[in-house]
Amino acid sequence: MTKEKIQLMIEGGKATTTPEMGQKLGPLGINVMNIINSINDKTSNFKGIKVPVKVIVDTKSKNYEIEVGSPPTAELIKNEFGLEKGSPMPDKEKIANLSVEEIIKIALMKKDSMLVNSLKAAVKNVIGSCNSLGILIEGKIGKEINKDIDSGVYDNKINSELTSVSQEKKEELKKQLDEINKQIKRELEKEKALAEKLAEKKEVKEETVVAKEGEGAPATTTGKAPAGKEATPAAGGKTPAGKEAGKAPAKEEKKGKK
Numbered sequence: 190m191t192k193e194k195i196q197l198m199i200e201g202g203k204a205t206t207t208p209e210m211g212q213k214l215g216p217l218g219i220n221v222m223n224i225i226n227s228i229n230d231k232t233s234n235f236k237g238i239k240v241p242v243k244v245i246v247d248t249k250s251k252n253y254e255i256e257v258g259s260p261p262t263a264e265l266i267k268n269e270f271g272l273e274k275g276s277p278m279p280d281k282e283k284i285a286n287l288s289v290e291e292i293i294k295i296a297l298m299k300k301d302s303m304l305v306n307s308l309k310a311a312v313k314n315v316i317g318s319c320n321s322l323g324i325l326i327e328g329k330i331g332k333e334i335n336k337d338i339d340s341g342v343y344d345n346k347i348n349s350e351l352t353s354v355s356q357e358k359k360e361e362l363k364k365q366l367d368e369i370n371k372q373i374k375r376e377l378e379k380e381k382a383l384a385e386k387l388a389e390k391k392e393v394k395e396e397t398v399v400a401k402e403g404e405g406a407p408a409t410t411t412g413k414a415p416a417g418k419e420a421t422p423a424a425g426g427k428t429p430a431g432k433e434a435g436k437a438p439a440k441e442e443k444k445g446k447k
Contacts, residue, residue: 193217195244197228201235204228204242217246219253231257234298238268259302262318265295276323281373286325286366288359289334289343292316294352309347313338328365 195213197204204210204225214221228242241258259265263275270291276284289312296311305311313335320331327334337343345351 191248193246193248195246197242197244198239199228199232199242200239201232201237202229203236204232214244214246217248217251219246219251224253224255227253227255228257231255234294235259238265257301259299262295262299262315263322265298266315266318266322266324269295272322275321279321279323281377282323283325283366283370283373284323286328286362286369287319288354288362289327289346290351290354292319292326293347293350297350297352308350309338309344312343312347325366325369328362328369 197210197213206221206225210225211221214224224244228244232240232242235257238260240260243256243258245254245256247253260268266272267274270285270287272284276282292312292315293308295315296308299315300308300311303311303314305314316326316331316334316338319326327337329337338347
């Protein structure tokens, strides 16, 4: 069996009979329009995005297969929602708040190229990429929304492959995003203020310790008694001759008194 592989780059759902395609497929003796229709059918979920397409043709039987490649999930998300890049701080700055329906739409785009066995698993895979980009789903981070998905909260929407979302809900999600970012900002400001306060306390404590150590240092010996006190005689020493401590010397009695 001889197979011919043709690599094409097609905008989702917009394959046409271009000269390039005619040159590549025409010599194989197959119906080009059938292939174009198949490509457009398989790439309909990638509207506005160029995707790699591989056409594998059996040159003898004229049968063919079409394999549609896919850009990384993160790139699909950014392209779909007009995001230039992900958040520089995904945990502290949220750049979007998507609905479950919008996540299902991305999951349908990627499902065939993912190693998953269900749409629900594909949805959770997309949520993982959203989390790393700083994107919320229904106002929740990945870990929280995955709990809801596991518990069956969104089973009806996933099983029915619901991808449409009203403009009203989009506006509500936007307001929710703004409020969440404000809350995150307030919490970060509180953390910063607390850190500064703890730093000040630590500095004051260190200064107090240094001051106390300075006060407790031994005084330098000068050889003089402290003010208001009399000097204590050295060990084994005597009081100055003819004097008692604290008394004037007594007069000697005259000898030979009559």
